[in-house]
Amino acid sequence: MATYQDIVSKPTPLAPGHRMCAGCGIPAIVNSIIAASDKPVIVANATGCLEVTSTIYPFSAWNVPWVHLTFENAAAVAAGIETAYKALKKRGKIKDDVNIIAFGGDGGTYDIGIQALSGALERGHRFLYVVYDNEGYMNTGNQRSGATPFGADTTTVPAGTKSIGKTQWRKNIVEISAAHRIPYAAQAAAHNVVDIYNKAKKALSADGPSFLAVLQPCTTNWKYDTALTMKYSKLAVETNFWPLYEIENGKVHINYKPKERKPIEEFLKGQGRYRHLFKPENRYAIEEFQSLVDEEWERLLKLEESGAKL
Amino acid sequence: MADKTGWKDLMRGGDLPPATSREYKTGSWRSLRPVLDLSNCIHCMICVAYCPDMCIPVVRSEEGVVGRNGRIYKGLVRLETDFDYCKGCGICAEECPTDCIKMVREEVVETSSK
Numbered sequence: 001m002a003t004y005q006d007i008v009s010k011p012t013p014l015a016p017g018h019r020m021c022a023g024c025g026i027p028a029i030v031n032s033i034i035a036a037s038d039k040p041v042i043v044a045n046a047t048g049c050l051e052v053t054s055t056i057y058p059f060s061a062w063n064v065p066w067v068h069l070t071f072e073n074a075a076a077v078a079a080g081i082e083t084a085y086k087a088l089k090k091r092g093k094i095k096d097d098v099n100i101i102a103f104g105g106d107g108g109t110y111d112i113g114i115q116a117l118s119g120a121l122e123r124g125h126r127f128l129y130v131v132y133d134n135e136g137y138m139n140t141g142n143q144r145s146g147a148t149p150f151g152a153d154t155t156t157v158p159a160g161t162k163s164i165g166k167t168q169w170r171k172n173i174v175e176i177s178a179a180h181r182i183p184y185a186a187q188a189a190a191h192n193v194v195d196i197y198n199k200a201k202k203a204l205s206a207d208g209p210s211f212l213a214v215l216q217p218c219t220t221n222w223k224y225d226t227a228l229t230m231k232y233s234k235l236a237v238e239t240n241f242w243p244l245y246e247i248e249n250g251k252v253h254i255n256y257k258p259k260e261r262k263p264i265e266e267f268l269k270g271q272g273r274y275r276h277l278f279k280p281e282n283r284y285a286i287e288e289f290q291s292l293v294d295e296e297w298e299r300l301l302k303l304e305e306s307g308a309k310l
Numbered sequence: 311m312a313d314k315t316g317w318k319d320l321m322r323g324g325d326l327p328p329a330t331s332r333e334y335k336t337g338s339w340r341s342l343r344p345v346l347d348l349s350n351c352i353h354c355m356i357c358v359a360y361c362p363d364m365c366i367p368v369v370r371s372e373e374g375v376v377g378r379n380g381r382i383y384k385g386l387v388r389l390e391t392d393f394d395y396c397k398g399c400g401i402c403a404e405e406c407p408t409d410c411i412k413m414v415r416e417e418v419v420e421t422s423s424k
Contacts, residue, residue, distance in 0.1 A: 004354060004355035015329035015331050017334040018336075019334070023400070056331075060330050191360075226399040226401070227400030227401055229399075230360055
């Protein structure tokens with residue numbers, strides 16, 4: 001079993017001095033994923049919070065080989081790196097084994113990068129794609145994305161007297177990836193770094209593409225105190241808003257089942273983007289939110305129970 | 311496009327040495343300072359794993375350090391926060407299982423240390 005000691009004893013791939021917001025959840029995610037690799041890694045990084053804050057010219061916060069690319073092509077570039085690596089290895093120009101990891105935000109994955117991602121998964125390149133999901137285009141100031149959940153106030157779908165914010169639920173990106181029949185797809189959350197580490201280990205040992213979606217609470221645009229990032233990540237899991245599960249060769253396995261599901265209010269409370277839902281006229285939206293979460297959870301439980309291949 | 315130029319003729323793209331961000335001290339962003347009481351620390355490494363700025367150094371200590379309840383903690387132990395980079399977010403104080411980190415306003419720390 002992995003421990004915190006295993007994760008922190010490795011040199012961190014990210015160096016201090018990067019310009020992520022105080023209280024950001026991304027470094028914990030990146031560090032624990034790369035710590036899980038026992039081979040050298042190559043990182044392909046889609047435009048997003050991580051990319052723009054870690055490499056402001058002339059600085060770079062990366063201790064590992066890292067490629068800058070645009071919003072949409074993280075998976076395509078990772079696929080290209082893998083193909084080039086295989087070709088060079090075949091010719092004997094490279095001896096070492098490497099792991100190729102692509103990082104993208106939810107905008108670069110759910111929306112803009114999905115066709116590149118889908119193509120790379122379908123072609124079966126051996127790489128790990130990680131999405132750190134902060135549920136919106138947070139780096140450019142909180143625009144709505146395909147990952148933004150129901151009821152959230154964003155600048156493109158603002159809440160007001162006529163609107164409760166976003167009215168749709170989010171895409172299920174893990175199941176979309178699993179539908180490509182890849183060997184490993186999983187969902188994790190920022191607070192449980194040991195779980196992230198274990199999942200990254202499994203994903204990197206898979207023979208083929210693997211996918212990892214990690215929830216990353218955003219202090220700036222979810223609008224809460226910087227110290228509470230890990231608390232909100234924990235609450236997202238405890239309320240079943242963001243279940244921790246994995247799909248291994250099509251089989252669903254839930255890693256954590258809360259003994260007693262917390263009401264969704266506990267997760268929504270204190271977040272500026274959900275403040276409007278607590279007005280008396282919007283209370284119905286919280287009930288709807290709760291039923292959406294419960295419905296998804298029931299579905300997931302049934303999938304696990306049936307043992308059917310997804 | 312009369313002249314054919316191959317990819318080898320193209321100008322080389324920018325490449326940077328690793329971890330140059332260390333020259334940019336983000337500690338100046340801080341308004342709250344994590345004040346650590348090492349005598350109550352159990353060296354569980356939760357703060358180290360969570361720290362968004364990788365500014366909690368760890369070392370492997372064979373002889374060990376004195377922590378909570380006077381116990382000697384061996385192996386990986388944490389040291390004082392690196393204030394060159396700490397942005398003062400307070401995640402370490404919030405998540406510490408033994409509450410041995412307190413967030414104190416910078417000006418209070420400065421006046422009390424004089």
